[in-house]
Amino acid sequence: MRITVLGSGTSHGVPAIGCDCDVCRSSDPRDRRTRPSILIDLGADGGSDGGGADAPPPFARGVRSILVDTSTDLRAQALANDVRRVDAILFTHSHADHVFGLDDVRRYNQMQRGPIPCYAGAQTAVDLRRMFAYVFEAAQQKGGGLPELSLFRIAGPFSLGGVEIVPVPVCHGVLPVLGFRIGSFAYLTDCNRIPDESWPLLTAGGGVRTLILDALRRRPHSTHFSVDEAVDVTRRLGAERAYFTHVCHDLPHAATCAHLPAGIELAYDGLVLDVPAWK
Ligand SMILES: [Zn+2]
Numbered sequence: 034m035r036i037t038v039l040g041s042g043t044s045h046g047v048p049a050i051g052c053d054c055d056v057c058r059s060s061d062p063r064d065r066r067t068r069p070s071i072l073i074d075l076g077a078d079g080g081s082d083g084g085g086a087d088a089p090p091p092f093a094r095g096v097r098s099i100l101v102d103t104s105t106d107l108r109a110q111a112l113a114n115d116v117r118r119v120d121a122i123l124f125t126h127s128h129a130d131h132v133f134g135l136d137d138v139r140r141y142n143q144m145q146r147g148p149i150p151c152y153a154g155a156q157t158a159v160d161l162r163r164m165f166a167y168v169f170e171a172a173q174q175k176g177g178g179l180p181e182l183s184l185f186r187i188a189g190p191f192s193l194g195g196v197e198i199v200p201v202p203v204c205h206g207v208l209p210v211l212g213f214r215i216g217s218f219a220y221l222t223d224c225n226r227i228p229d230e231s232w233p234l235l236t237a238g239g240g241v242r243t244l245i246l247d248a249l250r251r252r253p254h255s256t257h258f259s260v261d262e263a264v265d266v267t268r269r270l271g272a273e274r275a276y277f278t279h280v281c282h283d284l285p286h287a288a289t290c291a292h293l294p295a296g297i298e299l300a301y302d303g304l305v306l307d308v309p310a311w312k
């Protein structure tokens with residue numbers, strides 16, 4: 034499968050509005066970071082399933098292209114990366130930087146002529162229904178213009194497109210957030226702690242070899258891993274390669290990567306990773 038980092042930046046994005054720091058003024062395209070999201074392309078063999086969540090979605094067409102979060106920058110990310118289809122959406126949590134591009138999925142509804150199944154943890158699902166009441170409570174508006182979504186609550190591992198999606202609970206300060214593991218790949222954004230009970234989800238079955246992990250900046254933060262903390266997590270997991278995301282304007286791409294341990298670098302918008310879906 035192929036992972037595309039659609040956005041690697043923190044909630045403000047980089048450059049930050051009104052900031053003249055070296056990173057915000059950098060000419061290196063890797064220092065331009067939109068809000069955090071990835072696209073998972075399972076390839077042409079996607080199956081049609083969906084067990085494990087509340088109810089299997091009634092969608093016959095195979096799932097191939099899975100979007101993780103609908104960032105504030107979704108439209109620009111979809112154009113920049115020529116994202117032609119979105120068959121399913123996984124939500125990590127309901128913070129604004131991860132959900133406020135949701136309305137832009139209307140184009141996929143149009144092109145694919147159908148609703149898109151969305152998967153979220155229990156609290157995130159409640160939040161989405163409240164934040165997007167005009168979508169989920171509907172009936173106030175007739176004649177199109179609304180995203181068509183089917184929202185399913187994640188209750189444990191489930192299958193999509195023939196692969197197993199393992200939700201990995203992580204801590205974002207006091208807020209529970211979901212990371213996701215597929216085979217030897219894991220995406221853990223917006224976290225500053227991995228609880229004891231989640232480690233086995235990451236180490237089972239050969240463990241995680243390719244990791245995308247939150248690392249906001251060098252200084253500690255109350256809800257995000259720092260660079261040093263993220264390096265420690267990477268080492269403890271034994272991942273072969275790790276890419277840090279949700280990066281703020283404290284970290285210039287080239288200079289930061291030059292001092293990271295072998296196998297670890299900062300992610301950047303447009304980064305493409307080919308990883309095996311199975312061990
Ligand atoms: Zn975030």
Ligand SMILES: [Zn+2]
Pocket residue numbers: 048049052053054055056057058282
């Ligand atoms: Zn700046």
Ligand SMILES: [Zn+2]
Pocket residue numbers: 126128205223
């Ligand atoms: Zn967050």
